[in-house]
Amino acid sequence: MSTGRRTLNISIIIPTLNEEATLAPLLANLLAGPRPGPEIIVADGGSTDHTLELARRPGVLSVSSRPGRGPQQNRGARAASRDNLLFLHCDTRLPEAFAVHVHAILERPQTAAGAFRLKINGPGAGLRLVEWGVGLRSRLLQMVYGDQAIFVRREVFHQAGGFADQAILEDLDLIRRLRRLGRIRVAPAAVTTSARRWQRLGIIRTTLLNQVMLAGYLARVKPEKLARLYYGGSEVSRAGKPGQSG
16 A cells, blocks of 8 residues: 555544644644645534634534543544544644554554654753653553554444543543553654643653552542642643643
């Protein structure tokens, strides 16, 4: 299969909520490649800014959902017409020839899903250490997060039950169910994601908070309680917003 045909067989699903500042450059980046390209679906959770206006452009399918990354991404998956789904956050950029990596991984035996290595768009040894930790966790534990651009065959996604309708860590919840169906593999190429949360809260605080979330989830703390801690009580504001690895 040629690179062009491989790209055509991927639906990229982008959850949004008031992402006018990040959606425009992301769509420009995706649409700059050879056309026709992948199917691009913006799954909006009720934006009140210009996000939907930006999504209404040639080459982009816009769908609406109630807010929440889980419901929004499930809505995008239902609208998808391609065999392979890739879930992409607005502040993340795919590597060149990403489709080659997607197909190379999903065509391997005993594979349920895949994701990319993580590169954080910012300087400093602290962020490099975060990247190293994410890579180690991804390879050894087969535990990847949404900011690594999770990709999966459409039928496997539905077989696993899709994303849960929960307030936080819906990506990890899906990955845990996918692991029952096969391996989670990591591509050698990296996505590049924004450093905005690490820069706002600080690397140490952000990393510790992420580990608390993970420990709480594994201890079966209710996602609603974890979301209140993570987002300071403002759960609605995080609908469609990207989380961070770490």
